[in-house]
Amino acid sequence: VRVSELSAATGVTVPTIKFYLREGLLPAGRTRAANQADYDEAHLRRLRLIRALVDVGGMRLRDVRAVLTAIDDERVTVHDLLGITQDALVAGDDRGDAPDAAGAAQAEVDQTIARLGWQVHEGAATRRALAEVVSTLQSLGWSVGVDELVRYGRAVDELADWEVATVPESAASRTEIVEHVVVGTVLFERVLDTMRLLAQEHHSARRFAAPDGSN
Amino acid sequence: VRVSELSAATGVTVPTIKFYLREGLLPAGRTRAANQADYDEAHLRRLRLIRALVDVGGMRLRDVRAVLTAIDDERVTVHDLLGITQDALVAGDDRGDAPDAAGAAQAEVDQTIARLGWQVHEGAATRRALAEVVSTLQSLGWSVGVDELVRYGRAVDELADWEVATVPESAASRTEIVEHVVVGTVLFERVLDTMRLLAQEHHSARRFAAPDGSN
Numbered sequence: 065v066r067v068s069e070l071s072a073a074t075g076v077t078v079p080t081i082k083f084y085l086r087e088g089l090l091p092a093g094r095t096r097a098a099n100q101a102d103y104d105e106a107h108l109r110r111l112r113l114i115r116a117l118v119d120v121g122g123m124r125l126r127d128v129r130a131v132l133t134a135i136d137d138e139r140v141t142v143h144d145l146l147g148i149t150q151d152a153l154v155a156g157d158d159r160g161d162a163p164d165a166a167g168a169a170q171a172e173v174d175q176t177i178a179r180l181g182w183q184v185h186e187g188a189a190t191r192r193a194l195a196e197v198v199s200t201l202q203s204l205g206w207s208v209g210v211d212e213l214v215r216y217g218r219a220v221d222e223l224a225d226w227e228v229a230t231v232p233e234s235a236a237s238r239t240e241i242v243e244h245v246v247v248g249t250v251l252f253e254r255v256l257d258t259m260r261l262l263a264q265e266h267h268s269a270r271r272f273a274a275p276d277g278s279n
Numbered sequence: 280v281r282v283s284e285l286s287a288a289t290g291v292t293v294p295t296i297k298f299y300l301r302e303g304l305l306p307a308g309r310t311r312a313a314n315q316a317d318y319d320e321a322h323l324r325r326l327r328l329i330r331a332l333v334d335v336g337g338m339r340l341r342d343v344r345a346v347l348t349a350i351d352d353e354r355v356t357v358h359d360l361l362g363i364t365q366d367a368l369v370a371g372d373d374r375g376d377a378p379d380a381a382g383a384a385q386a387e388v389d390q391t392i393a394r395l396g397w398q399v400h401e402g403a404a405t406r407r408a409l410a411e412v413v414s415t416l417q418s419l420g421w422s423v424g425v426d427e428l429v430r431y432g433r434a435v436d437e438l439a440d441w442e443v444a445t446v447p448e449s450a451a452s453r454t455e456i457v458e459h460v461v462v463g464t465v466l467f468e469r470v471l472d473t474m475r476l477l478a479q480e481h482h483s484a485r486r487f488a489a490p491d492g493s494n
Contacts, residue, residue, distance in 0.1 A: 112418065112419060113419070116415050116419060119415075122337070141487065142483070142487045143483050143484065143486075143487035143488045146479060146480065146483045146487075147480065150476045150479070150480065153472075153476065154473070154476070177477060180478075180481075182477060182478065182480075182481035183480070183481050183484045183485070184477050184480050184481060184484075185480070188477070188480065190473050190476045190477050190480065191477070193469075193473050194469075194470065194473040194474070194477070197466055197469040197470055197473065198470070200331050200334075200466060201462070201466050201467075201470075203327065204327060204328070204331060204458075204462055204466075206462070206463075208470075213470070213474070215438065215441070216438065216467075216470050216471055216474045217474050217477070217478065219434050219435065219437070219438050219471070219474075220434065220471065220474050220475040220478050221478050222434070223430065223431065223434050223475065223478075224475055224478030224479045224481070224482050225478070225482045226430070227479060227482075228479055228482040228483050228486055228487075229482075229486070231486075231487075243419075247416070247419055247421070248421075249476075249479065251412055251415060251416050251419075251421075252416075252431075253472050253475065254408075254409075254412040255409065255412055255413070255416075255423075255428070255431050256431055256434070256435065256471065256472070256475060257368075257468050257471070257472065258369070258405050258408050258409040258412065259409070259428070259431045259432050259434075259435050260435040260438065260439055260468065260471065261365045261368065261369070261405045261464075262392060262397060262399050262403070262405050262406070262409070262432070263397065263432065263435050263436050263438075263439030263440070264361060264365070264439045264442060264443055264464065265361065265362065265365065265397075265398070265399050265400070265403065265405065266395075266397035266398050266399060266439070267439050267440045267442075267443040267444075268357070268358050268361045268443050269358065269398045269399075270398070271358075271443055271444070271446075272356065272357045272358035272361075272443075272446075273358045
């Protein structure tokens with residue numbers, strides 16, 4: 065199909081598609097005339113994936129690029145691809161301005177992981193990201209420690225196991241396997257977060273919805 | 280204290296503090312000389328809150344403003360403030376370009392909420408946000424329906440109840456109550472998401488870490 069049809073099928077504007085092509089996020093189409101290229105099902109699928117990562121996952125283009133590069137590199141294992149996707153997700157939140165306050169919080173995060181019995185490599189960006197959030201909470205006066213963190217860990221443990229288990233090991237192509245991991249990691253985070261907000265509204269309605277003088 | 284000391288105490292640069300003052304996110308200090316204002320503990324606390332919402336919560340300034348306005352408006356109840364915070368969080372993810380595909384997904388979200396027995400008002404932005412994510416997943420070929428959504432709902436139900444229960448009803452000031460809700464909603468989302476990534480690494484290591492031909 066032509067770029068205009070690619071646009072019609074996905075709702076992504078032609079200039080945006082051309083931008084992705086120029087940036088190498090979307091591979092070039094097969095040339096069939098001087099000024100005309102042909103795009104196939106793989107382009108359509110890749111374009112939908114890019115938009116999902118940007119629109120729903122909130123990833124920056126540089127992080128989208130890192131994930132796409134990993135998808136296309138046959139030497140990257142499924143386990144490593146998951147790590148690269150996690151780094152891309154965490155990078156979007158990391159403004160790098162919490163340099164030292166996280167020391168005590170880091171120890172609590174490490175203790176939490178040990179108490180849960182989880183295998184997480186020492187240098188994981190997620191360990192640092194969690195310590196930064198805990199440190200921020202503590203600087204705002206919250207008493208957040210190992211007990212609270214373990215509570216969150218237990219809540220997501222079974223879900224994460226199920227999510228990883230849905231990776232189709234017998235899928236026809238490596239691309240399908242890794243797209244599954246990328247999309248699942250990014251989009252089910254939104255499912256989880258939004259479900260939590262819905263649950264909060266429910267419990268808030270139970271506790272606070274009656275008209276109150278509210279000080 | 281002076282603006283330079285406010286900067287030293289928080290790590291926020293003086294130009295950024297002046298920007299927040301000009302934008303009305305941070306209230307003006309008490310004037311004590313022609314070109315000098317005095318800031319107190321309330322400014323320090325508000326500044327830390329703004330940075331937490333922006334840096335860790337990933338909120339845009341317009342959404343930070345909406346939350347701060349609600350904090351300062353004595354007529355906003357705790358339940359309504361939670362709703363405003365949820366809207367601000369959801370707004371950051373909503374690029375508004377999933378107009379109609381969400382019809383079937385919306386019905387599944389509504390059924391899920393009914394099955395869980397949750398009280399969530401009909402027009403909640405979170406209902407629409409969840410339907411958009413589900414619709415995106417389905418367009419990418421995932422079979423996500425009520426059963427899967429209920430699984431996520433059950434995982435966060437107890438956590439959300441605990442989170443809402445931590446709101447200190449007997450706190451000295453309304454500001455403390457509402458800051459607790461805002462910060463808790465925003466920052467514990469990061470705790471939850473990062474915990475899930477850590478759990479995924481653990482389960483991925485169990486399943487995929489052995490060297491494989493990856494193809």
